[in-house]
Amino acid sequence: MSLSHLTFPIRSDKLTMTASVREHLSHRVTEFQTIDIYETDVYGRVLMLDNHIQLTELDEHAYHESLVQIPLLSMKAPKAALVIGGGDGGVLRELAKHPTIEHVDMVEIDAGVVEESRQWLPGVSDGAFDDPRMHLHLEDAFPFVKNATRKYDLIVADSTDTYEEEDGALSEMLFTDEFYKDCFNALAEGGILVTQADNLLFCPYSLENIEEMFGRVFPKTGSYQAIIPSFGGFSGYCWASKGAEVSSEYPEEKAAKMNFRYLNQATWNFAFTKLAF
Numbered sequence: 001m002s003l004s005h006l007t008f009p010i011r012s013d014k015l016t017m018t019a020s021v022r023e024h025l026s027h028r029v030t031e032f033q034t035i036d037i038y039e040t041d042v043y044g045r046v047l048m049l050d051n052h053i054q055l056t057e058l059d060e061h062a063y064h065e066s067l068v069q070i071p072l073l074s075m076k077a078p079k080a081a082l083v084i085g086g087g088d089g090g091v092l093r094e095l096a097k098h099p100t101i102e103h104v105d106m107v108e109i110d111a112g113v114v115e116e117s118r119q120w121l122p123g124v125s126d127g128a129f130d131d132p133r134m135h136l137h138l139e140d141a142f143p144f145v146k147n148a149t150r151k152y153d154l155i156v157a158d159s160t161d162t163y164e165e166e167d168g169a170l171s172e173m174l175f176t177d178e179f180y181k182d183c184f185n186a187l188a189e190g191g192i193l194v195t196q197a198d199n200l201l202f203c204p205y206s207l208e209n210i211e212e213m214f215g216r217v218f219p220k221t222g223s224y225q226a227i228i229p230s231f232g233g234f235s236g237y238c239w240a241s242k243g244a245e246v247s248s249e250y251p252e253e254k255a256a257k258m259n260f261r262y263l264n265q266a267t268w269n270f271a272f273t274k275l276a277f
C-alpha cells in the first residue's frame with residue numbers, strides 16, 4: 001500500500017520525477033545536509049540528500065559498476081585507490097572485488113551518510129566498510145587531496161552534484177580546476193581519475209564543464225555513459241589521465257571473473273556510443 005509520493009529533481013524544476021512511497025524509513029539532519037531514506041514501490045530503497053537522489057536499490061549497481069569497473073579494468077594491476085565522497089559504500093564494494101587493490105582511502109565529509117547507508121542500505125556496501133584495505137576519512141575531500149602524500153592508481157570522484165540553481169553546494173569546490181590540479185598531483189603516472197557527471201541528456205552543462213576543466217589540467221580525457229533509470233535515464237562519466245587510456249574494448253576475460261550485474265559486451269559498447277538527441 002503506497003503511503004505517499006516522493007517528487008525529486010532530475011533537472012531543477014524543469015524536470016522532476018515522482019515515485020510512490022511505501023515508508024519513510026529515515027530522516028536525519030546533519031551539519032552538512034538532510035538525509036532521507038525511503039522505501040518506494042518501484043525503486044526499492046532510495047537515498048536522498050537535500051532532496052536530491054543519490055541512489056536506488058533498483059539501479060545503483062549499474063551506476064557503481066560503470067563508475068568504477070570501466071576505468072579499473074582498463075588498468076593492469078591497480079593497487080591504491082582514492083574515493084571522494086561515496087558515503088553509501090557502493091564504490092567501495094566495487095573496488096573490493098579486485099584482488100590487486102591493496103589500499104583505499106575514502107574521504108566522506110558526512111558520517112551520517114555512512115551510518116544511515118550501513119543501517120538501511122547494507123547491500124550497497126556489502127561489507128566493504130569492514131574490508132581491512134578500506135580506510136575511511138570523515139573530512140572534507142578538498143583539503144585532503146591538496147595535502148595527499150600517497151599516489152593513487154585510481155581516483156573516483158563520487159560526490160553530490162552541484163546544482164544549476166543552487167549556490168554553495170557542499171561539493172562545490174570538488175568541481176574546480178584547483179581541485180583537479182590537486183587530483184593530478186595525487187594521481188600515479190599510469191593512473192586514471194574518473195568522476196560522475198550527472199545526467200548527460202538533461203544536464204549536459206555538467207559533463208561539458210567537467211570535460212573543459214579536465215582538458216585544462218590533464219593531457220588525456222574522455223567520457224562515457226550508463227543507463228540509470230532513476231537519474232532520468234542516463235548518467236554521464238568523465239575520465240582523465242597523464243597518458244593512460246580508458247578502453248572502449250570490453251575486457252571479456254577479466255569481466256568474466258567479476259560476475260557483473262549490469263556490465264556486459266552490450267552495455268560496455270553502449271557506454272562509448274555517441275548519443276544523438
Ligand code: SAM
Nearest residue numbers: 085086087108109110113140141159160170171
Ligand atoms: N552517486 C551520487 C551521485 O551521483 O550524485 C553520489 C553519492 S554519495 C552519497 C555523495 C557523497 O558526497 C555524500 O555522502 C556527501 O556527503 C559527499 N560529499 C559532498 N561534498 C563533499 C566534500 N567536500 N568532501 C567529502 N565528501 C563530500
